[in-house]
Amino acid sequence: MRHIGLIAGAAAASLVAAGAITYAVAEDSGSGPRTPTADSADAGFARDMAVHHQQAVEMSYTVRDRTSDPDVRRLAYDIAQTQANQRGMLLGWLDLWGLPKVSADPPMTWMGMGDMASGKDGALMPGMATNSEMKKLGELSGRQAEVFYLQLMTDHHKGGIHMAEGCVAKCTVGVEKKLAQGMVDAQRSELQLMxxxxxxxxATPRS
Structure with a gap:
C-alpha cells in the first residue's frame, strides 16, 4: 500500500508541474502580477531551492544503489522524482521570467541570510550535506547507508522547510507560494516517516 501511495505521489507531482507552469504563464499575462526581478524573493527562492533539490535527488539515487531495502528504495525514489519535478518547475519559472539561474549574491540573500550561508565543504544552504558526507554516503552499503541517508535527508528536509516557509512569507507569485507551502506540508510528513x-x-536523527 505504501508503494502505491508513493508512486501515485510522484505521478501527481508530474501533473502538478505541468499545470503549475501553465498557470504561471497565465498569471504573468494580462492583469496578473508583474514579472519578478532578479533580486526578488521569488527569483531567489527558485534559484536556491533548485540547487537544494538537486542534492536531494543525488542523495536519493545514491542510496537507491547502496541498499536492497524496499522501503528505503521506495522513499528515495519518491523523493528523487518529486524534487526533480519541482526543480524543473522552479527553473522553468526563471526561464519564463527571463531571469538568470545563477546569481553573484550569496545563497539565501533573498531571506536576509546571505552572510550565514557557509558554503563550507559544499554545504551552500541550510540542511545541505557536505561534499565529505556525500562521498561517505556513496561508500556505505546496507543498513549503514540507510541510516546515514535518512539522517542526511532529515537535515535536508529541515533546511528545505525553512527556505520554503521563507517563500510563503516573502514570495509574491501566487503559484510559487502554493508550491512552497506544498513543500512544507509534504516534507513535514516525510520527516515523521523518516x-x-x-x-x-x-537510530535517531542527528539533530
Missing part, C-alpha cells in the same frame, strides 16, 4: 524508519533501525 523518524519512524530510523527508529526501526535503532
Amino acid at each position: 523518524a519512524d524508519m530510523l527508529r526501526e533501525r535503532g
